[in-house]
Structure formats: C-alpha cells, structure tokens
Amino acid sequence: RSITRAYYRNSVGGLLLFDITNRRSFQNVHEWLEETKVHVQPYQIVFVLVGHKCDLDTQRQVTRHEAEKLAAAYGMKYIETSARHAINVEKAFTDLTRDIYELVKRGDISIQEGWEGVKSGFVPNVVHSSEEVVKSDRRCLC
Numbered sequence: 001r002s003i004t005r006a007y008y009r010n011s012v013g014g015l016l017l018f019d020i021t022n023r024r025s026f027q028n029v030h031e032w033l034e035e036t037k038v039h040v041q042p043y044q045i046v047f048v049l050v051g052h053k054c055d056l057d058t059q060r061q062v063t064r065h066e067a068e069k070l071a072a073a074y075g076m077k078y079i080e081t082s083a084r085h086a087i088n089v090e091k092a093f094t095d096l097t098r099d100i101y102e103l104v105k106r107g108d109i110s111i112q113e114g115w116e117g118v119k120s121g122f123v124p125n126v127v128h129s130s131e132e133v134v135k136s137d138r139r140c141l142c
Contacts, residue, residue, distance in 0.1 A: 011036075012109055013046040013100045015092055018067075020051040020080065021059040026067070033074060046103065047076045048096045054080035054087060 016032060018025040029049065036045055049071040051062065064080065071078035077095055081088040103109040 011040065011045050013048075013096050015050050015096060016047045016076070017050045017052050018062070019053050020062045020067075021053050021056050023061040026051075026062040026070075029070060046096065046099050047074070048092055048099070049074070049076045049078045050092050051078070051080045053082060053084075055082035055085045 014036070016029060018029055020026075033047070036047075049067060051064070051067050053059075064078075067080075068078045077099070079088050079092050079095065081092055083089055100109065
C-alpha cells in the first residue's frame with residue numbers, strides 16, 4: 001500500500017483501463033476509482049476511461065453503451081483503443097493531457113513549485129504526433 005500511496009501522490013490525471021473482452025476488469029473500475037479517492041484526498045485526479053482491445057470486437061463482453069454510461073456517471077470521457085493496431089492510443093493520452101491543461105488554465109488545478117502536482121516550465125510551441133515523426137524519418141539517405 002505504501003507504493004500505491006506514493007504512486008498516486010503526485011498524480012493529476014490517469015488513464016483508467018479495462019479490457020472490453022473481460023467483464024471482470026470492467027467491474028473492477030469502481031474499486032480502482034474508490035482506491036484513488038482514498039490516496040489523493042483532498043485533491044482530484046482527472047481520468048479518461050479506456051476500453052482496450054477494441055480490435056477484438058467479436059470477443060466483446062462489455063458494450064460501448066455500458067462503458068459510456070459508467071464514464072458519464074463518474075464525469076469521465078470514454079475512448080476505445082487497440083495497442084495491437086494503434087487505434088486511439090495516442091488520442092487517449094492527448095485527451096487526458098488536454099483535459100488537465102484546461103483545468104490548469106481555468107485555475108481548477110494550480111501549478112506547483114515543489115515536488116507535488118503540475119509543474120511549470122518550458123513548453124515547445126510545436127507538438128509532433130508520432131505519425132509525423134515516422135513520416136519525417138522516411139527520407140532517402142543515399
């Protein structure tokens with residue numbers, strides 16, 4: 001449990017994943033959320049609920065509707081991903097960081113100078129997606 005507390009201590013956001021082909025993992029979402037509440041009080045963590053393995057739709061045990069309903073009940077976004085086929089993986093991280101950024105901009109999350117929380121610092125003007133980086137590496141070296 002001390003590792004768990006240390007892990008959550010500086011968190012402002014997280015991806016909460018479950019396997020769409022495993023109902024038990026979906027049922028554990030409630031428990032995981034309650035656990036985070038215990039370890040981050042009085043602060044809040046921004047979550048995005050992620051149903052992964054969306055490439056295995058024929059083995060689906062959790063419907064999109066069920067997951068969207070759960071996400072809405074907790075005030076989270078919901079997205080389905082597939083690491084195998086690189087579907088929405090980057091989008092899940094991008095959505096989470098944008099949500100955190102908006103909360104910082106509104107003042108709901110404050111910039112911290114110490115060890116905990118969101119840090120300020122140099123932010124580049126241009127963000128490259130992994131797709132753009134791959135495209136730029138495909139140049140001829142002859």
